[in-house]
Amino acid sequence: MCKIKRMSRRAIAILMTLSFASLATDDVEPLTTGKFSYPNNARNAISLSFDDARNSQVDVAIPILNKHNVKGTFYVNPQFAMERLEGWKKAVKHGHELGNHTSSHLCTGNFEWLRSKGQGLEQVDLAWLRKDIESTTAFLQKQFNITPLSFAYPCGNTFVGRGKQVKSYVPLIAEMFKTGRTWLDETGNNPTYTDFSQLAGNRMDGMTFEEIRDMLELLREDNKWIILAGHDVGKKGMYTVDKDALEALIVYLKDPKNGFWLATVNEVASHIEEYRTK
Numbered sequence: 253m254c255k256i257k258r259m260s261r262r263a264i265a266i267l268m269t270l271s272f273a274s275l276a277t278d279d280v281e282p283l284t285t286g287k288f289s290y291p292n293n294a295r296n297a298i299s300l301s302f303d304d305a306r307n308s309q310v311d312v313a314i315p316i317l318n319k320h321n322v323k324g325t326f327y328v329n330p331q332f333a334m335e336r337l338e339g340w341k342k343a344v345k346h347g348h349e350l351g352n353h354t355s356s357h358l359c360t361g362n363f364e365w366l367r368s369k370g371q372g373l374e375q376v377d378l379a380w381l382r383k384d385i386e387s388t389t390a391f392l393q394k395q396f397n398i399t400p401l402s403f404a405y406p407c408g409n410t411f412v413g414r415g416k417q418v419k420s421y422v423p424l425i426a427e428m429f430k431t432g433r434t435w436l437d438e439t440g441n442n443p444t445y446t447d448f449s450q451l452a453g454n455r456m457d458g459m460t461f462e463e464i465r466d467m468l469e470l471l472r473e474d475n476k477w478i479i480l481a482g483h484d485v486g487k488k489g490m491y492t493v494d495k496d497a498l499e500a501l502i503v504y505l506k507d508p509k510n511g512f513w514l515a516t517v518n519e520v521a522s523h524i525e526e527y528r529t530k
């Protein structure tokens with residue numbers, strides 16, 4: 253009798269542990285694991301993104317994308333975009349996605365040349381940053397009649413303030429946009445796990461096609477969504493995507509046997525969102 257009682261207590265304890273364990277698992281990973289499904293049975297999704305709205309994106313990158321009928325995501329800084337306004341309007345008509353990249357492009361003040369009126373992210377607060385982001389959205393609405401759903405953190409920095417006063421601005425981006433992309437993350441995005449407000453981004457500046465292809469092989473496990481990010485496009489350099497590498501990459505990604513679905517950040521996010529709500 254006593255033994256049975258002890259056993260049933262133990263069984264209850266085990267059951268409780270199991271249900272807590274499953275609760276904890278649900279908190280961390282809300283979705284079932286297993287093969288994730290992308291359009292065309294692709295193993296991975298991939299997005300090509302470009303930051304700042306630099307002139308060479310209109311002059312060099314977009315003609316390459318258009319030639320191969322693929323769409324990119326361009327995170328816009330209004331000052332830069334004004335230099336090729338008509339080109340950007342045509343890009344929108346072609347179906348390319350424009351996102352928000354702030355007006356001030358404020359990063360850590362360690363990038364001295366990127367300080368705005370002498371200040372870096374260390375000297376501003378969330379209210380200041382919100383206005384800066386809203387002014388970029390207002391620019392995109394006025395010039396292109398679009399309200400951006402995608403955001404890229406300048407320099408990949410996600411904070412304001414210094415030391416004990418530091419605050420994350422990730423919650424602000426989560427409130428204002430469907431997605432936020434960071435930079436130099438060395439990982440892809442697991443579709444069943446990734447946080448849309450901190451999507452991982454990987455460099456494609458300064459790389460040969462072969463180097464990019466090898467990096468994709470390393471990043472592609474678990475049906476990951478890989479987001480590549482670049483700046484200028486032309487002859488490869490520290491902040492310049494090599495235009496021949498970009499074209500070779502597009503040809504490679506479009507070949508179904510390589511297993512990639514190439515789409516804009518918002519298209520892939522919408523696909524994953526739909527899967528998550530099923």
Ligand SMILES: [Zn+2]
Pocket residue numbers: 303304353357406407
């Ligand atoms: Zn930038």
